[in-house]
Amino acid sequence: MFQTTVAGSLPKPSWLAEPDKLWPAWRLSGPDLAAGKLDATLLALKLQEDAGIDVVSDGEQSRQHFVHGFLEFVDGIDFANKVEMGIRNNRYKAMVPTVTGPLTLRGRVHGTEARFARAHTARKLKITMPGPMTIIDTVADKHYGDRVKMAFAFADLLNAEARALERDGVDVIQFDEPAFNVYTDEVAGWGIEALHRAVAGLQCTTAVHICYGYGIKANIDWKATLGGEWRQYETIFPALAGSRIDQVSVECRNSKVPVHLLALLEGKDIQIGVIDVATDEIETPEQVAETIEPVLEHVPAGRLILGTNCGMAPMRRDIAAAKLEALGRGAALARQRFV
Ligand code: ZN
Numbered sequence: 001m002f003q004t005t006v007a008g009s010l011p012k013p014s015w016l017a018e019p020d021k022l023w024p025a026w027r028l029s030g031p032d033l034a035a036g037k038l039d040a041t042l043l044a045l046k047l048q049e050d051a052g053i054d055v056v057s058d059g060e061q062s063r064q065h066f067v068h069g070f071l072e073f074v075d076g077i078d079f080a081n082k083v084e085m086g087i088r089n090n091r092y093k094a095m096v097p098t099v100t101g102p103l104t105l106r107g108r109v110h111g112t113e114a115r116f117a118r119a120h121t122a123r124k125l126k127i128t129m130p131g132p133m134t135i136i137d138t139v140a141d142k143h144y145g146d147r148v149k150m151a152f153a154f155a156d157l158l159n160a161e162a163r164a165l166e167r168d169g170v171d172v173i174q175f176d177e178p179a180f181n182v183y184t185d186e187v188a189g190w191g192i193e194a195l196h197r198a199v200a201g202l203q204c205t206t207a208v209h210i211c212y213g214y215g216i217k218a219n220i221d222w223k224a225t226l227g228g229e230w231r232q233y234e235t236i237f238p239a240l241a242g243s244r245i246d247q248v249s250v251e252c253r254n255s256k257v258p259v260h261l262l263a264l265l266e267g268k269d270i271q272i273g274v275i276d277v278a279t280d281e282i283e284t285p286e287q288v289a290e291t292i293e294p295v296l297e298h299v300p301a302g303r304l305i306l307g308t309n310c311g312m313a314p315m316r317r318d319i320a321a322a323k324l325e326a327l328g329r330g331a332a333l334a335r336q337r338f339v
Helices: 030-050 111-120 132-136 147-167 184-199 217-224 232-241 259-265 285-295 317-338
Strands: 055-057 074-087 092-105 124-130 172-176 205-210 247-251 269-275 304-308
Touching (some): 232 247, 232 259
Parallel strands (some): 172 205
């Protein structure tokens, strides 16, 4: 009961990449970088295990950014000529690469770190990848001329990598779809179908993470415009409940999402974020339990997994480590109190 996991990313050590940044520059290169990524993966696993996290991730230590870490392995994308694009419905601008030809995978994307992580932990292992809708919201297109068609082309590539990750021994494959919370009307229309393409043929546990973004200023400013109740999930949860995805990862801690909306995810396992990644304040176990308690009125305890609201990539490393410990201690308290 009350298994724990992380949304995905953890901060990278400062010897590997610039600290406290969402798009950090690597501080190593060549074979040193390749070795450094795996050393950092080992540290990420150890931190999670010591904190009592049950379903651990590679901490996304091998990728610069959660979307572009995948795109770097795709042919048909021109990374040399990045263009400025408003993403997440113009919430913020990013320099993005351009799709210039048919999309194909150059080989394995996350195989190296997944197999390495698998060899070094006996816990359940989760690997995350960006979802098709979020990918097409983070690249420019000069080839397909149709963003939905391009999303399904990406979904086929995600599926090939996901099947390979399953063969590597990965237990949970999660697709990150923050774009679902932005283009809510398109989720039932084609977003879920694109996700189904990405998970086709998988036997392992599948998950989708839908959040209100990292704790960066653009997201905090956006949240301030969303009013007293955030009801984006209300539009998309019924479609997700009817999907073939096993788990849905959502944010709860310090969130203005009405907690009763979680009942709309009937039949799904729900990873609830009990750790806020937008503040450096470390949650107490009591606060973790307080976040869980109202959820129990709407979701059976056996369907709850405890996690973080979003990835922790841009956070200070010591704070992220303390928040991992808070998650583990909070879960222990919840087991005492609610089971
Ligand atoms: Zn997130």
